[in-house]
Amino acid sequence: MPDLIFDVQNVSFAYEEGGPLAVRSLSLQVPKGAFYAVLGQNGSGKSTLAKLMNGLYLPTEGSVSVCGMDTKDEKHTWDIRCRAGMVFQNPDNQLVATIVREDVAFGLENIGVPTEEMPGRIEQALRDVGMTEYAERAPHLLSGGQKQRVAIAGVLAMRPEAILFDESTAMLDPQGRREVLSAVKRLNRELGLTVIWITHFMEEAVDCDKVFVMHSGEIALSGTPREVFAREEALRALRLDVPPMAHLAQTLREAGMPVQDVLTVEDMVREAKRLCR
Amino acid sequence: MFDNITLGQYYPAQSVVHALDPRMKICLLVLSIVAIFLAGNLLAFVPVMAFLALACKMSRVPVKLLIRGLKPLRFILVFTFLLNLFFLQGETPLLNLGFAVIKKEALILSVHYALRLVLLVLFSSLLTLTTAPVTLTDGLERLLSPLRVIHFPAHEMAMMMTIALRFIPTLLEEADKIMKAQTARGADFESGNLIKRAKAMVPLLVPLFVSAFRRAGDLAMAMEARCYHGGEGRTRLRVLKMAKNDYLALGAMGLLIACVVLLSRVY
Ligand SMILES: Nc1ncnc2c1ncn2[C@@H]1O[C@H](COP(=O)(O)OP(=O)(O)OP(=O)(O)O)[C@@H](O)[C@H]1O
Numbered sequence A: 001m002p003d004l005i006f007d008v009q010n011v012s013f014a015y016e017e018g019g020p021l022a023v024r025s026l027s028l029q030v031p032k033g034a035f036y037a038v039l040g041q042n043g044s045g046k047s048t049l050a051k052l053m054n055g056l057y058l059p060t061e062g063s064v065s066v067c068g069m070d071t072k073d074e075k076h077t078w079d080i081r082c083r084a085g086m087v088f089q090n091p092d093n094q095l096v097a098t099i100v101r102e103d104v105a106f107g108l109e110n111i112g113v114p115t116e117e118m119p120g121r122i123e124q125a126l127r128d129v130g131m132t133e134y135a136e137r138a139p140h141l142l143s144g145g146q147k148q149r150v151a152i153a154g155v156l157a158m159r160p161e162a163i164l165f166d167e168s169t170a171m172l173d174p175q176g177r178r179e180v181l182s183a184v185k186r187l188n189r190e191l192g193l194t195v196i197w198i199t200h201f202m203e204e205a206v207d208c209d210k211v212f213v214m215h216s217g218e219i220a221l222s223g224t225p226r227e228v229f230a231r232e233e234a235l236r237a238l239r240l241d242v243p244p245m246a247h248l249a250q251t252l253r254e255a256g257m258p259v260q261d262v263l264t265v266e267d268m269v270r271e272a273k274r275l276c277r
Numbered sequence B: 001m002f003d004n005i006t007l008g009q010y011y012p013a014q015s016v017v018h019a020l021d022p023r024m025k026i027c028l029l030v031l032s033i034v035a036i037f038l039a040g041n042l043l044a045f046v047p048v049m050a051f052l053a054l055a056c057k058m059s060r061v062p063v064k065l066l067i068r069g070l071k072p073l074r075f076i077l078v079f080t081f082l083l084n085l086f087f088l089q090g091e092t093p094l095l096n097l098g099f100a101v102i103k104k105e106a107l108i109l110s111v112h113y114a115l116r117l118v119l120l121v122l123f124s125s126l127l128t129l130t131t132a133p134v135t136l137t138d139g140l141e142r143l144l145s146p147l148r149v150i151h152f153p154a155h156e157m158a159m160m161m162t163i164a165l166r167f168i169p170t171l172l173e174e175a176d177k178i179m180k181a182q183t184a185r186g187a188d189f190e191s192g193n194l195i196k197r198a199k200a201m202v203p204l205l206v207p208l209f210v211s212a213f214r215r216a217g218d219l220a221m222a223m224e225a226r227c228y229h230g231g232e233g234r235t236r237l238r239v240l241k242m243a244k245n246d247y248l249a250l251g252a253m254g255l256l257i258a259c260v261v262l263l264s265r266v267y
């Protein structure tokens, strides 16, 4: 078996004892270096799943292990949260300090990294997200995308294996969204960082390794983006849209044009060229 | 509307006073208060004022800015001064105003009390003018941390202050936004008497509080995800170190207190 970062086994979770299950017998394995996207309509259990994956919540049933450590084992709690960092949705509500540098240091301070070691790790983390020149700024003066990149730097400084992104682009403008997503993709490519990318935006999921679509606490669809987005009917039944280009391809196919395998604008251009020949 | 609220009154500059250790500056403030209360006569205030003037000069803070710290207190100052002037006991009549007689002793004491208050405010202003809020919080945490043995939550208090400092601009921004939204729907925050205006604040405060609580929940979750678990075993990015200047300043303060005591005795 390849190095598993996350191993979710038959997990169920209810917010109240005996209450409705927010996640139900769900299993998910995430190998090292993967870029997985999780989609699903509001209330389908995406955030709950993410919080189960770094021990913020403990499963009611089943087990979650991170790098081989069970989240239920209390002595691993902090180790697990170092390995699996998390970036949340609202950029304003996750920065703690009044200066960017100090916010990046927050996690390091919490896990007791020696003072001499901190500046190096902070510089490195800020460089990795391209925020070096903002080190001395106050967070509230940054744009949304910049704040999210600072939040990522704060997690990166702790040298995690994986980062869970819970709709981290939902509150950003298109510019900020591109900024953050491309930074994350680069981290995944260059540092081999494992990424769980929860999102509402279909087009953000088109070039990841695997897509999981959640519906009332379960994984309703999964596979490569091509496999998943080809199933327009199933997605519509789950109240999700397919990416615009996939939809266009579907319409063209219905009109009798044999376009295949289209998710992005580039794919469409390629198919168009092929058909024109 | 909220543009003119600046946080604290920190005046950024490169100076020896700015560079002092915040712990030392807090101690110096406490000692200067001691000096002010030890001053037994007006003459004894002279070295205190000289010390303040010197400190202000070395800090490069414009005197005007320092004096501005007194502005909110101007009414209380004048009021207590007049009250003391008319009602304190004395022997030697100085001036007969017809409805009251001002006594020499009363005048001296009133000036004394007023000076005390003025100096107290000026010394604390100098501290906040020359120390960034975060640094001040840091200093306070470290000064109070020995009190942990009696379960005083020094770290928690400092963390609370840091979070407050971080979120005040965010909440102000939000208040501004809500206010504009309510104004657009016909709410009126500017006119009417005090009660009417206070009532108009309700539709502003309710959403603000609701959102503040949501933020608090989010923040707690984010802090936990970043391994925050209290002050136990925590290291710090910035370590405070006392330097030569800190001890020099302490020595100067010692001398000041000696001078004040001496002048109060002799005269
Ligand atoms: N703190 C909570 N207490 C009780 N129930 C909750 C809580 N948080 C979420 N739930 C419920 O759990 C279910 C899953 O919620 P979750 O937040 O995981 O969904 P989500 O997929 O992240 O939705 P969204 O897209 O809106 O973020 C929902 O039915 C929700 O009502």
Ligand SMILES: [Mg+2]
Pocket: A046, A047, A048, A166, A167
């Ligand atoms: Mg969610």
